[in-house]
Amino acid sequence: MLLESSIWSFIGEKFADFLTYTGFANVAWANVIMILVGAFFIWLAIKKDFEPLLLIPIGLGIILGNIPFKAAGLEIGLYEDNAVLNIFYQGVKQGWYPPLVFLGIGAMTDFSALIANPKLMLIGAAAQFGIFGAYIIALAMGFEPNQAAGIAIIGGADGPTAIFLSSKLAPNLMGAIAVCAYSYMALVPVIQPFIMRALTTKKEKQIKMATSREVSQTEKILFPIVGLLITTFIVPSGLPLLGMLFFGNLLKESTKTTRLAKTAGSALNDIVVMLLGLTVGCSTQASEFLTLDTILIFVLGACAFMIATASGVLFVKFMNIFLPEGKKINPLIGNAGVSAVPMAARISNQEGLRANPHNFLLLHAMGPNVAGVIGSAVAAGVLLGFLS
Amino acid sequence: MYFTFFEFFRNLFFRINNQISRMDEMKMKQLAFAAIVLHSSFFILHQKMKKVLLFAFALLSGISMMAQGAHDFKINEVYVLNPADSSASAQYRDEFGEASSWIEIQNMSYSTHDIRGCFLTSDRSVLDKNMSAPDRIAKMSLVPAGDARTSVTAKQRITFFADGNVNRGTLHTNFKLVPGEDIFIALYDGNGVDLLDSITIPASLPAGNGYARNEDGSWSVETAEALTPNAPNKQVEHNKIAEWKSKDPHGIAMAILSMGIVFSCLILLFVFFYIFGWVLNRIAKLNRVKAIRKIHESAQKVVVMAKEGTETRGIEMDNYVAAITLALHEYMGNMHDVESGVLTIQHHQTEWESKEHTLRHVPEIHH
The missing domain is CATH 2.60.40.1260 (Lamin Tail domain)
Structure with missing residues (x-):
């Protein structure tokens, strides 16, 4: 009898102990808010079709990262040593997921539009002013130069670059920066059009651009090699991103490594994007994420995107002053200077068709769009070189 | 003489022995890389070239092994x-x-x-x-x-x-x-x-x-x-971030410098591909001009032959035909890239398309 009662009390004690481990016992309001944010991201991805490949892993990651648990050394949380999620997170923390994503981007990107009309590269450079404009504002808000640089890179509209740079310069803000960068990339269709419309006249929107010339295979093969040499000789600190981008592109364009290019652009890229999205989402644990800094980062990110879009459009208008009639560029492709590929180019096309149903700008906009990828990677390299 | 050789090999042995004993992970990787490249070269190079490259590569990897780390x-x-x-x-x-x-x-x-x-x-x-x-x-x-x-x-x-x-x-x-x-x-x-x-x-x-x-x-x-054993010597720690913060508090210098560098990179790419595209374009044009000249020369030859033929009446009709055919062949061959823009596939009615053949024959009823 005595034995039986001790067993029951033992079971009761252990059950009570078990209850202390459950999420219900450890939940905080902040966790609930973050879980709702995660659910909102998933809703945006599924219902509104906003970058589902990114927002679904991030959204679920946010939920996963905010499941409350007792800090009892169970090695389950993202920030706990030896936890599986922590192992996955090393790719973000050590910065080796972004170069792998760049490998995939390189293997999927066709630089023909840029090679056919190389002056479009300058638009990709001009749009990077979004980064440095945001850097100036971030400094004015009181951020340290390294934090300001990590936040400002959101203006490049390039998630992997933002993660790469912030993991090096401002690791404590990386979660917020990554979520912010990907969120705004998904919101390109919302942010960019009104700026483009406001900065262009009806006549400018009507500009029809001449059809691009054919690009030879030799040029396509030379592009990644020359691009790599020029950019990395000037900015060696951008080597991990630029090296992988051009490597991926050479795999594609060499025509001899189709299998490798296919893997880099599909299976490998998908695996990395899944792990990257999930762990970035997980890193937004309420205690780390729900801070004033996060709100400021989102404000700065929006500023960076708007400045980048405006500077791209305005730079095209500036270029048109010097270009002869018939060779003028439609300023509606200026927004594509940010590296949200191909979303930004699609917005250019959409706005072009809105002004003139027969004016297809997609191919022309792909030029500055892929130049933006190179430009943002170079800008990240420059900031890393100056501040690390 | 014998002593010199003996000394040489003794030194060599000591060097190799010491290098192997202190070979670290990086060097192991280097050797592995050398092995992969050499292995690849077996498939690529001609027998004689292979030996030369093998020797050169072994020499080079040896040199770099000495210098590394x-x-x-x-x-x-x-x-x-x-x-x-x-x-x-x-x-x-x-x-x-x-x-x-x-x-x-x-x-x-x-x-x-x-x-x-x-x-x-x-x-x-x-x-x-x-x-x-x-x-x-x-x-x-x-x-x-x-x-x-x-x-x-x-x-x-x-x-x-x-x-x-x-x-x-x-x-x-x-x-x-x-x-x-x-x-x-x-x-x-x-x-x-x-x-x-x-x-x-x-x-x-x-x-x-x-x-x-x-x-x-x-x-x-x-x-x-x-004195600071196992720690940095007393010196001013060079802090880049603090320097940027104190000398460029508004970020203007950073913006100007960085934008300048980003523009330089992309301007260089622009210049390279602009010039390269222009050169390729010129080469294509020159090739077209050459092809047209060749056709023109062939046509002139045919005219001359025809003229000579009518004047002398000594050339047989077959030769005229052969010359004209040759000229036409060259013309068609060289002008392959210049499309007329006219679709030449014309639809011809054939038995295969006949609707009659696709219909099922209704069996005749015999009473």
Whole structure:
């Protein structure tokens, strides 16, 4: 009898102990808010079709990262040593997921539009002013130069670059920066059009651009090699991103490594994007994420995107002053200077068709769009070189 | 003669043996890479070329193997124990709690290197270039393998006790530093021949003081309190972020500089592909002009032949036909890239398309 009662009390004690481990016992309001944010991201991805490949892993990651648990050394949380999620997170923390994503981007990107009309590269450079404009504002808000640089890179509209740079310069803000960068990339269709419309006249929107010339295979093969040499000789600190981008592109364009290019652009890229999205989402644990800094980062990110879009459009208008009639560029492709590929180019096309149903700008906009990828990677390299 | 050959092979053996003994992970990777490249070359190159490349590559990998890693080690700080020094008790002590002279060596690079297999010496006679490797090594103190402490991470340091007692462990040398006279200290690579770094401490060094490398590479005398074994020497820490913050508080300089660099990169790419595209375009145009000229010449030949034929009536009709056919063939061949823009596939009604054939025949009913 005595034995039986001790067993029951033992079971009761252990059950009570078990209850202390459950999420219900450890939940905080902040966790609930973050879980709702995660659910909102998933809703945006599924219902509104906003970058589902990114927002679904991030959204679920946010939920996963905010499941409350007792800090009892169970090695389950993202920030706990030896936890599986922590192992996955090393790719973000050590910065080796972004170069792998760049490998995939390189293997999927066709630089023909840029090679056919190389002056479009300058638009990709001009749009990077979004980064440095945001850097100036971030400094004015009181951020340290390294934090300001990590936040400002959101203006490049390039998630992997933002993660790469912030993991090096401002690791404590990386979660917020990554979520912010990907969120705004998904919101390109919302942010960019009104700026483009406001900065262009009806006549400018009507500009029809001449059809691009054919690009030879030799040029396509030379592009990644020359691009790599020029950019990395000037900015060696951008080597991990630029090296992988051009490597991926050479795999594609060499025509001899189709299998490798296919893997880099599909299976490998998908695996990395899944792990990257999930762990970035997980890193937004309420205690780390729900801070004033996060709100400021989102404000700065929006500023960076708007400045980048405006500077791209305005730079095209500036270029048109010097270009002869018939060779003028439609300023509606200026927004594509940010590296949200191909979303930004699609917005250019959409706005072009809105002004003139027969004016297809997609191919022309792909030029500055892929130049933006190179430009943002170079800008990240420059900031890393100056501040690390 | 025999002696020279013997010496040569003895030296070579010692060098190889030492290199292998101190081969670290990086070198293993290097050898693996060399093996992969050589293996690939078997499939690529002609038999004779293969041998040449094999030899050249082996030579090159050997050269780079000698240079890798070890050259990043520099003597960074030295303390010479003076037995008369009353403050000796306060100095850096070894594992046995005893104070002795010490030599701090720093890995100046941003990657991990292992110092095992290198040699430390205070014997100036090893500077004699004619001395054989085994003789040199006999005068040096080896950093033994098998101790994880010899692996020095980026920008970090390792300190050896110059107490003349190697039995006390990896971090002890077989020589002592004698105060009151010029002290020569040298660090040699694993082959015992390549000098990595050396320093001569003047005899005038006050008792109880040390000698430390400055940021600019010069050396200065430091008091015992200012010595920093296994830590950075006292110098101004160069902080990039603080510098940017103080000199560019508004970010204008950063914006101008960075935008300039981004533009430079993309302008260079633009210039290259603009010129390259222009050259390709010119070449294509020249080829077209050449093709047209060739056609023109062929046509002229045909005209001349036809003219001659009508004038002399000596050429048979077959020759005319052959010449015209040849000219037409060349014309059609060269003009392949110039499309007429007219679709030449014309629809012809055939039996296969006849609707009648696709219909099922209704069986006739016989009454």
